Amino acid sequence: DGGITQSPKYLFRKEGQNVTLSCEQNLNHDAMYWYRQDPGQGLRLIYYSQIVNDFQKGDIAEGYSVSREKKESFPLTVTSAQKNPTAFYLCASRPSGARDEQFFGPGTRLTVL
Amino acid sequence: AQSVTQLGSHVSVSEGALVLLRCNYSSSVPPYLFWYVQYPNQGLQLLLKYTSAATLVKGINGFEAEFKKSETSFHLTKPSAHMSDAAEYFCAVSVARGYNKLIFGAGTRLAVHP
Numbered sequence: 001d002g003g004i005t006q007s008p009k010y011l012f013r014k015e016g017q018n019v020t021l022s023c024e025q026n027l028n029h030d031a032m033y034w035y036r037q038d039p040g041q042g043l044r045l046i047y048y049s050q051i052v053n054d055f056q057k058g059d060i061a062e063g064y065s066v067s068r069e070k071k072e073s074f075p076l077t078v079t080s081a082q083k084n085p086t087a088f089y090l091c092a093s094r095p096s097g098a099r100d101e102q103f104f105g106p107g108t109r110l111t112v113l
Numbered sequence: 114a115q116s117v118t119q120l121g122s123h124v125s126v127s128e129g130a131l132v133l134l135r136c137n138y139s140s141s142v143p144p145y146l147f148w149y150v151q152y153p154n155q156g157l158q159l160l161l162k163y164t165s166a167a168t169l170v171k172g173i174n175g176f177e178a179e180f181k182k183s184e185t186s187f188h189l190t191k192p193s194a195h196m197s198d199a200a201e202y203f204c205a206v207s208v209a210r211g212y213n214k215l216i217f218g219a220g221t222r223l224a225v226h227p
Contacts (some may be wrong), residue, residue, distance in 0.1 A: 104156035
């Protein structure tokens with residue numbers, strides 16, 4: 001089955017540690033996205049990538065980093081510089097074409113203790 | 114700049130009643146509009162989308178939405194609510210230039226009671 005996988009589903013880390021969230025898709029989509037979701041605030045864009053080896057900052061990129069070495073993979077690293085990292089993180093992908101919707105993964109809930 | 118406003122962070126309806134979730138958008142270019150649904154601790158699932166074809170769009174699970182340019186609205190409706198419709202709903206507008214970003218509303222949580 002084609003889709004987007006995110007792992008792990010739940011992640012706990014100590015304050016000050018970097019952590020990497022995985023996002024893999026087998027839909028052959030060109031574009032991939034990372035969002036952060038907090039209660040009552042909808043989704044906010046962290047980073048996005050249209051093609052391999054290229055990515056752009058979104059609205060709240062500070063304290064995060066990404067890489068896009070393969071079309072299928074777009075990992076997100078939450079660094080110790082992120083002031084309030086506890087949140088629900090969603091990965092999405094989209095085929096080429098402005099009319100196409102984004103397809104979302106199941107999300108990773110990160111809790112920093 | 115594009116933006117989306119969802120009126121009402123919480124909506125409660127009785128089972129069998131009409132569901133109406135409101136969405137207004139602002140866009141300097143002809144918009145593409147989307148409604149997504151999210152169940153607890155899950156990702157978002159597309160309900161329906163408007164991409165400049167028919168103004169009345171039918172989606173999954175009996176939902177539909179009407180694009181009204183004069184009112185800059187894209188409200189989501191369902192004639193008869195079911196308990197399984199309880200979820201959070203997000204309206205989004207597509208920035209149809211550059212990297213095709215989606216701008217999301219803050220979401221509306223729908224509760225359905227017996």
